[in-house]
Amino acid sequence: MPTSPRFYRWLTQLFYWPLIVLVALWHGMPTDAPGTLPVYIALVLWVLPLLFPLYGLVRGKAYTHAWTNFILMFYFLHGLTVVYTHPDERIWSILEIILTTGAFIGATGYARYQGRAEGLGLKKLKDYN
DSSP, X not given: OOOOHHHXXXXXXXXXXXXXXXXXXXXXXXXXXXXXXXXXXXXXXXXHXXXXXXXXXXXXXXXXXXXXXXXXXXXXXXXXXXHHHOGGGHHHHHHHHHHHHHHHHHHHHHHHHHXXXXXXXXXXXXXXX
């Protein structure tokens, strides 16, 4: 695997932006199923969390890339659940799983290698003594 932060930043961008578009399209489609939320509420609930880290992702902040993974895991688990429970939405959920996995790998790699380059990280216990 490459150790270049630039590669992982590119990978994150390559998968994160299409994930936002996918989620907006998927949950923005009106449905006739009973008990579903109105489209505008569904869009706010599903797309808004993906918009929180945008500033840091665009600016290349290692810390933002690290905590973005917590948001991505919500969508990854959602995709896994929908693959199993809603066969008619399987293609959407498979795409969601692929995009979240790619963005997760990219964000993790970028946070790791860019954090090292910036001297960020957790201190080892032996460094405190």
